[in-house]
Amino acid sequence: MSTTIVLGAQWGDEGKGKVTDFFASKADLVVRFQGGNNAGHTIVVDDEKFALSMVPSGVMYDTCTPVIASGCVVDFEVLKKEIDSLNQKNIDTSNLKLSYNAHIIMPYHKVLDELIEESLGDRKIGTTKKGIGPCYGDKIQRKGIRIQDFLSPEKFKSKLQENLNEKNKIIEEIYKGKALNFDEILSEYETFRELIESLSTDTSLFISNSIKENKNILFEGAQGTLLDIDHGTYPFVTSSNTSAGNASIGSGIGPLNFEKVVGVTKAYISRVGTGPFMTEQSNKIGDYLIEKGAEFGTVTGRRRRCGWLDLVSLKYSARINSLSELFITKLDVLTGLDEVNICVGYKFKDQELTDYPLVEDILEKSTPIYKSFEGWNDDISSITEFNKLPESAQTYINFIEEFTEIPIKYISVGPERKQNIIR
Numbered sequence: 203m204s205t206t207i208v209l210g211a212q213w214g215d216e217g218k219g220k221v222t223d224f225f226a227s228k229a230d231l232v233v234r235f236q237g238g239n240n241a242g243h244t245i246v247v248d249d250e251k252f253a254l255s256m257v258p259s260g261v262m263y264d265t266c267t268p269v270i271a272s273g274c275v276v277d278f279e280v281l282k283k284e285i286d287s288l289n290q291k292n293i294d295t296s297n298l299k300l301s302y303n304a305h306i307i308m309p310y311h312k313v314l315d316e317l318i319e320e321s322l323g324d325r326k327i328g329t330t331k332k333g334i335g336p337c338y339g340d341k342i343q344r345k346g347i348r349i350q351d352f353l354s355p356e357k358f359k360s361k362l363q364e365n366l367n368e369k370n371k372i373i374e375e376i377y378k379g380k381a382l383n384f385d386e387i388l389s390e391y392e393t394f395r396e397l398i399e400s401l402s403t404d405t406s407l408f409i410s411n412s413i414k415e416n417k418n419i420l421f422e423g424a425q426g427t428l429l430d431i432d433h434g435t436y437p438f439v440t441s442s443n444t445s446a447g448n449a450s451i452g453s454g455i456g457p458l459n460f461e462k463v464v465g466v467t468k469a470y471i472s473r474v475g476t477g478p479f480m481t482e483q484s485n486k487i488g489d490y491l492i493e494k495g496a497e498f499g500t501v502t503g504r505r506r507r508c509g510w511l512d513l514v515s516l517k518y519s520a521r522i523n524s525l526s527e528l529f530i531t532k533l534d535v536l537t538g539l540d541e542v543n544i545c546v547g548y549k550f551k552d553q554e555l556t557d558y559p560l561v562e563d564i565l566e567k568s569t570p571i572y573k574s575f576e577g578w579n580d581d582i583s584s585i586t587e588f589n590k591l592p593e594s595a596q597t598y599i600n601f602i603e604e605f606t607e608i609p610i611k612y613i614s615v616g617p618e619r620k621q622n623i624i625r
């Protein structure tokens with residue numbers, strides 16, 4: 203048996219889709235354990251690009267069963283579209299499994315996500331407006347509608363009525379929005395019944411049995427550690443736990459079942475939406491990284507903010523997640539820069555911090571301390587052996603490994619499935 207968690211060590215978009223797909227050729231199951239269609243995971247196979255938001259990245263292999271587990275939130279319309287689009291490209295989705303306990307993103311969640319963001323003005327989070335926060339909010343308040351509630355038509359009707367009464371009041375009276383119609387929602391959701399019935403199951407039991415049968419299982423994280431609701435840059439975070447512990451909770455299998463945790467990190471860093479960003483480069487360097495790295499959101503098309511790699515936050519991420527190895531992506535994007543910087547500490551008043559500060563005020567008043575590295579110009583995008591990389595690129599990678607004390611086992615040098623260095 204092997205069980206591996208793949209997750210983002212930064213603010214998302216690290217290349218989890220590519221990395222999950224890389225490992226998925228040998229996996230029997232790929233499990234999404236949190237998040238919803240706020241995720242946008244890209245896989246490139248023979249120049250064809252696939253953007254997945256809800257279906258786990260293992261779907262690309264016939265031999266792999268994709269599982270959407272209990273910790274996820276699901277928008278039926280998006281799920282159906284994604285399945286249809288994969289099927290049109292001859293990718294089989296017939297073995298996809300969906301947990302009875304996953305929560306449903308309802309139309310009022312999306313409306314509220316928009317209205318709440320608008321009302322926040324300057325303090326807005328910059329959410330994906332997919333209804334993620336309001337849906338998880340209902341789950342925590344024990345008002346949410348789960349897949350199993352939907353499967354029982356009478357229960358679904360009464361839960362929808364109860365929720366809609368409350369949500370319409372909030373929408374109209376607090377946010378001055380337009381109320382939603384019960385019958386329209388009900389009839390729209392009926393069109394998904396057959397599909398959802400065919401996918402739903404007890405995924406916790408299915409994964410547990412697969413572990414007993416010595417299957418290879420991958421757990422695919424969404425978003426990134428710094429967007430974790432408990433451990434990220436709150437309130438500028440997503441509404442679920444994105445870190446490794448939630449692979450256990452969100453999948454419904456005990457914590458002793460996990461063997462490896464692969465942290466995916468870019469060779470630099472990016473962030474979409476608002477919130478603190480210690481090493482942000484709002485200058486020519488940032489523009490270079492955005493252009494060369496094609497840093498535009500998979501889900502919303504928004505321009506991602508870019509900056510230098512931050513080893514203080516990467517070390518924090520390694521600690522929070524028990525990272526056993528690192529998968530560095532997008533090293534090729536740094537090619538062509540004269541000088542490459544890495545943040546090795548935060549300066550706060552007269553102190554030098556090397557542990558990530560949890561207190562927001564300290565984080566906001568700190569400035570980055572950089573170590574400079576010589577850049578490289580040779581095209582590295584077809585290199586498959588570490589010692590063939592330019593010496594300065596090797597020095598850069600070796601420094602990250604020494605600083606974080608986490609082995610860098612893989613380096614990605616392009617978006618294609620095969621563009622990897624295995625060390």
Ligand code: GDP
Nearest residue numbers: 215216217218219242243244532614615616617
């Ligand atoms: P995810 O959300 O973590 O799966 O990442 P996204 O798919 O949102 O963003 C990563 C982007 O970088 C995608 O467009 C990938 O195709 C691309 N990508 C992944 N690895 C590499 C790499 O090593 N080099 C380059 N140039 N692009 C990469």
Ligand code: IMO
Nearest residue numbers: 214215240241242328329330424425440474475
């Ligand atoms: P993947 O899986 C990058 C960000 C949003 C916003 C914050 C809250 O592709 O890495 P939400 O809609 O979740 O309530 O938004 O989280 N965010 C992401 N940023 N990649 C993602 O997913 C993200 N999912 C959410 O931009 O700042």
Ligand code: MG
Nearest residue numbers: 215242243500
């Ligand atoms: Mg993404």
